[in-house]
Amino acid sequence: MRRIAVMDDFLTSEHKERIGETAARLGFLVDYFPRAEEVLPVLDDYEIFFGHHAEEVTRRGRNLKWFACSYAGIDPYLSDGAWANPNCLFTNAAGAYGVAISEHVIMVLLMLLRQMPEVQRRMRRRDWRRVEHIRSVHGLRLTILGTGDVGTHVARLARSMGAFVTGVRRDVGKPADPAFDRICAIRQLEELLPDTDALVLCLPETLETEGILNRARIELLPDDGVVVNVGRGSAVDQEALVDALRGGRLGGAALDVATPEPLPPEHPLWQTPRLILTPHCAGDMALAYTCDRVVDMFLENLERYAAGAPLRYTPNRRRGY
Amino acid sequence: MRRIAVMDDFLTSEHKERIGETAARLGFLVDYFPRAEEVLPVLDDYEIFFGHHAEEVTRRGRNLKWFACSYAGIDPYLSDGAWANPNCLFTNAAGAYGVAISEHVIMVLLMLLRQMPEVQRRMRRRDWRRVEHIRSVHGLRLTILGTGDVGTHVARLARSMGAFVTGVRRDVGKPADPAFDRICAIRQLEELLPDTDALVLCLPETLETEGILNRARIELLPDDGVVVNVGRGSAVDQEALVDALRGGRLGGAALDVATPEPLPPEHPLWQTPRLILTPHCAGDMALAYTCDRVVDMFLENLERYAAGAPLRYTPNRRRGY
Numbered sequence: 001m002r003r004i005a006v007m008d009d010f011l012t013s014e015h016k017e018r019i020g021e022t023a024a025r026l027g028f029l030v031d032y033f034p035r036a037e038e039v040l041p042v043l044d045d046y047e048i049f050f051g052h053h054a055e056e057v058t059r060r061g062r063n064l065k066w067f068a069c070s071y072a073g074i075d076p077y078l079s080d081g082a083w084a085n086p087n088c089l090f091t092n093a094a095g096a097y098g099v100a101i102s103e104h105v106i107m108v109l110l111m112l113l114r115q116m117p118e119v120q121r122r123m124r125r126r127d128w129r130r131v132e133h134i135r136s137v138h139g140l141r142l143t144i145l146g147t148g149d150v151g152t153h154v155a156r157l158a159r160s161m162g163a164f165v166t167g168v169r170r171d172v173g174k175p176a177d178p179a180f181d182r183i184c185a186i187r188q189l190e191e192l193l194p195d196t197d198a199l200v201l202c203l204p205e206t207l208e209t210e211g212i213l214n215r216a217r218i219e220l221l222p223d224d225g226v227v228v229n230v231g232r233g234s235a236v237d238q239e240a241l242v243d244a245l246r247g248g249r250l251g252g253a254a255l256d257v258a259t260p261e262p263l264p265p266e267h268p269l270w271q272t273p274r275l276i277l278t279p280h281c282a283g284d285m286a287l288a289y290t291c292d293r294v295v296d297m298f299l300e301n302l303e304r305y306a307a308g309a310p311l312r313y314t315p316n317r318r319r320g321y
Numbered sequence: 322m323r324r325i326a327v328m329d330d331f332l333t334s335e336h337k338e339r340i341g342e343t344a345a346r347l348g349f350l351v352d353y354f355p356r357a358e359e360v361l362p363v364l365d366d367y368e369i370f371f372g373h374h375a376e377e378v379t380r381r382g383r384n385l386k387w388f389a390c391s392y393a394g395i396d397p398y399l400s401d402g403a404w405a406n407p408n409c410l411f412t413n414a415a416g417a418y419g420v421a422i423s424e425h426v427i428m429v430l431l432m433l434l435r436q437m438p439e440v441q442r443r444m445r446r447r448d449w450r451r452v453e454h455i456r457s458v459h460g461l462r463l464t465i466l467g468t469g470d471v472g473t474h475v476a477r478l479a480r481s482m483g484a485f486v487t488g489v490r491r492d493v494g495k496p497a498d499p500a501f502d503r504i505c506a507i508r509q510l511e512e513l514l515p516d517t518d519a520l521v522l523c524l525p526e527t528l529e530t531e532g533i534l535n536r537a538r539i540e541l542l543p544d545d546g547v548v549v550n551v552g553r554g555s556a557v558d559q560e561a562l563v564d565a566l567r568g569g570r571l572g573g574a575a576l577d578v579a580t581p582e583p584l585p586p587e588h589p590l591w592q593t594p595r596l597i598l599t600p601h602c603a604g605d606m607a608l609a610y611t612c613d614r615v616v617d618m619f620l621e622n623l624e625r626y627a628a629g630a631p632l633r634y635t636p637n638r639r640r641g642y
Contacts, residue, residue: 138420
């Protein structure tokens with residue numbers, strides 16, 4: 001019998017029922033594992049692995065024919081020697097996280113524009129004084145680095161709230177999603193930053209995105225500009241960001257991702273003013289909608305796999321997303 | 322010369338320029354005052370007062386012909402004896418606050434659904450652990466009490482994020498704004514509450530709205546239901562809300578308004594779990610867009626006033642909004 005190993009730490013009993021039914025119909029047997037490590041001793045019994053945190057699974061899985069990653073980020077699987085079977089099929093779940101992450105972005109963007117770090121500081125001291133100056137998404141000049149599923153979802157929400165949205169990406173040749181008011185190329189970033197009220201980074205971790213928000217670019221942002229990062233911590237020069245915020249520059253920043261994660265207790269980011277930190281939870285699988293989509297995408301591909309059809313949701317390993 | 326007294330604590334120099342030009346063209350002289358109290362000694366010189374916190378102005382202004390209130394809430398001007406001149410015209414600025422308040426509502430709604438009070442508590446302790454269960458506006462069953470300018474703006478944003486939005490109002494006969502999926506009457510509230518994931522109160526203070534969210538109705542909400550109040554503090558039985566939150570009921574609450582304001586240091590609301598307090602700043606004039614709209618509405622009416630035409634934005638004093 002052909003076997004599938006499935007991580008069930010994010011699955012409901014309904015999800016399992018659906019996976020079980022489809023698998024049985026297509027001639028597969030499913031076993032569930034709470035963590036990726038637990039499949040390692042019996043890894044060679046499985047043709048398919050559906051889950052995450054699976055670096056050891058791909059590195060050791062010689063018989064593995066398809067790794068269906070339940071996360072969107074694929075940076076752990078890009079290094080030399082990441083795959084025991086170089087012909088292993090690889091799909092991810094980019095597309096499942098747009099709703100969750102875009103809602104997080106809108107939340108922290110509003111928190112920064114409305115000075116919630118300061119409001120909440122006063123509230124903790126039982127000090128009922130308003131802050132002087134708040135801003136609105138309505139009329140905001142928003143620049144989004146990365147125009148994939150997450151960036152597009154953010155653009156859609158921000159535009160429906162009245163923002164003017166510029167998407168920045170490597171390849172401006174591709175047709176632009178109407179969620180964006182305009183699309184610019186990475187090489188135009190220096191021109192865009194002085195007119196950017198809010199900069200949102202929704203980038204995968206690749207060689208090109210590492211340190212993309214460097215010290216010089218942070219300095220180009222307006223004095224009350226705000227920065228939100230929901231991609232990967234490596235995209236931001238954290239030291240330069242801390243310096244700017246401590247020096248009274250920038251309206252604020254919100255980081256859902258950091259280097260390293262978890263952030264060690266002595267890290268300067270913990271004590272930086274006007275900074276909203278969250279523990280990489282923007283696209284968390286705690287959101288039912290996300291898990292539903294991840295399962296939908298897997299089952300759609302399982303049908304294709306069984307039929308010998310090409311899989312969907314296949315990232316480009318060389319490009320990194 | 323006919324004179325206008327204008328409060329300038331929320332005006333930019335551009336606003337003043339626009340007011341000055343229009344007034345001069347229409348034959349009025351404008352004087353500016355930082356606070357309403359400062360106009361009192363010379364009140365009888367003025368035909369028009371444009372500003373807020375003006376209870377003493379209307380109570381003493383025998384020569385006052387028009388009070389243009391720059392706020393939306395008119396509850397201070399409803400009592401017996403609130404007006405020295407019973408024929409004084411009265412306009413308010415309902416319609417100027419929808420953008421500011423609806424963005425606040427979306428912010429706190431997301432903060433409650435994503436358990437930000439708990440996330441932020443952990444962050445303050447440098448504890449990088451995620452919370453278990455977050456929820457989305459996408460698919461949320463949202464009930465909005467009050468379908469005026471603010472309620473309609475909230476509905477529009479929440480719907481564009483994928484919520485199912487029910488508006489609740491006194492008069493269901495009026496045509497419904499397409500921002501709402503459906504409109505229900507106040508008397509249906511008991512039926513609606515058990516199926517309400519999030520309840521948003523955008524009500525003026527009137528005899529009918531006082532205590533509208535009472536203990537019995539709070540108990541009808543689902544165990545993880547959330548409550549947001551941006552209208553007037555008097556709409557909520559605060560003791561019952563504190564009891565519910567302390568007793569582990571409700572997913573959380575966000576109050577931008579409270580009774581009394583400012584909240585005294587010993588008040589139990591300060592120490593209530595899963596409660597996001599803000600100091601009546603949702604519709605704050607700190608937002609440039611709001612002030613622009615308030616000035617636009619005043620100048621539109623000044624043209625009408627000078628031409629002897631009926632004014633717009635006139636609340637119903639008997640109804641209370």
